[in-house]
Amino acid sequence: MEVLKVNELKLAIQSASNKLFNNKERIDALNIFPVPDGDTGTNMSSTFQKATDMISNESFKTTKELIETFSRNMLLSARGNSGVILSQIFKGFSNAWKSTKELTPKNIVDGFEEAYKTAYDSVLKPVEGTILTVIREVAEELLKLKITKNTTIDKVFDVAVKTSKKSLANTPNILPVLKEVGVVDSGGEGLVMILEGIKSFIDGKFVEVDMDSTKPFALVNDIEVYSGEFGYCTELIIKINDVKKFVKNKFVSQMEKLGNSMVVVNDEDILKIHIHAIKPGKVLELGQKIGEFLTVKVENMTEQANNTKSNVEGIKNYEMNKIQPSKKNAIISCNSGSGFIDMMKELECDYIIEGGQSNNPSAQDIIEAIDAVNAKNIIILPNNSNVILAAQQASKIRSDKNIHIIPTKSQVEGITAIMNYSSELELKDNLQEIEQSLKNLIVAEIAQSVKDTKINNVKVKKNHYLMVLQHKIIGSKKDLISASKTLVEKMIKSKKRCEMLVIYCGNNVSEKEAQEIEKYVLNKYDIEVQIQIGNQNIYDFMFGLE
The missing domain is CATH 3.30.70 (Alpha-Beta Plaits)
Known part of the structure; x- marks a missing residue:
């Protein structure tokens, strides 16, 4: 194949989307933390598939038109860090092909070079041993090719796929935590699937959706009960x-x-x-x-259905009522779990985006929230490390707004942030108050491990309870209450002065279990303890110490 025409590129993208979809669960499983929150494959597939849907029924005369539309929609649909980085890779392709009618081998090599540069530029502190390394090493290898009149598209993608696989296999040697856990980088794996999907099309083997290779319906069985619009x-x-x-x-x-x-x-x-x-x-x-x-x-749509149906309906009404005339300040928060959402409502959050751990909102979701609050100054609380990049992407798209992102990594941090926020204060004073309160906060979580592994030199057994302090695993125990008591002790000892411990109960624990932890702390330490019902998934208990 000497050139890739616009309609062929469109089919190549669809083939790549199907390849990624077919492998998303396997990519999700390449999770470093041994808890069921691995969502890289889901985020990348959702980002890529939604952008693909937007071009599927449109006609394009040039590559420029197609890739600009595809790239723009990928920016809007980007979910999670992996989805945002992937969108930046394709923004790079779009930048390189601004005056391209159909693709030649030289165009494609130029595209990969611009793709890796744009992706690196989009990340404040690029980490090697990730998807960034894979796209960079592919581009560098392609730049070594001597493009002649005999060079084919097939040859370019042969090199791209071969190099991406080699680069991916080497990621554990670059990023120590990958080697420790025994996995390759999940984002890099997703990129390899995309390149393989394109190559398959070029080789005459369009990738179809394979429902046997993924399990999007595994949770459905005859005894499960759903109602209304759930499902x-x-x-x-x-x-x-x-x-x-x-x-x-x-x-x-x-x-x-x-x-x-x-x-x-x-x-x-x-x-x-x-x-x-x-x-x-x-x-x-x-x-x-x-x-x-x-x-x-x-x-x-059924996730948390038994606990949050009324809450989901409430959020919709709540957000509709919150679309107001222009005001000075507004705060937007990403939350999941009916308890956390109710707390945010009570603390007068201007807009709640439902999502977070294992269900990352897209840049478009955040843009809609920004438009709805209609404020001069907007503070966004991502409340999850995997939502921060999407929030930054949304703020770039809505550059006409004065948007500040507080990089909160947990819902506990989000609660503390909004408790130190006032719509009447000047923006700089709000930011000062919030940042100071977060410096004084210690956050910890308890979650059950889903596999045997070793991370941060901590050996973890399946079904044991992980102790996570300040977003790092520090140990694990077989018993939930024992693990919780040990973790709380480490929290208290890590802080010179503390006044209050807040215990947030997840979906799988009872208030009675929280009271057992409360009693233990009150008997041993002179601090106040509060129990809140968070209804969060994954983490049985979340703790905040101030």
């Missing part, structure tokens, strides 16, 4: 095999039995379906009978 938001684009035999009304009557909020749009041989279904597998089975999938998107 799975399922969106399909299908290329109909036999347009003459396809009867839309008959298909719609069959499909509407499987869920609600259904929309079916038919344009010649293309069928687009949106439906909220309890069992999306049945939706896929029915869709596959009439044609081949061009795109598949399934998002779980």
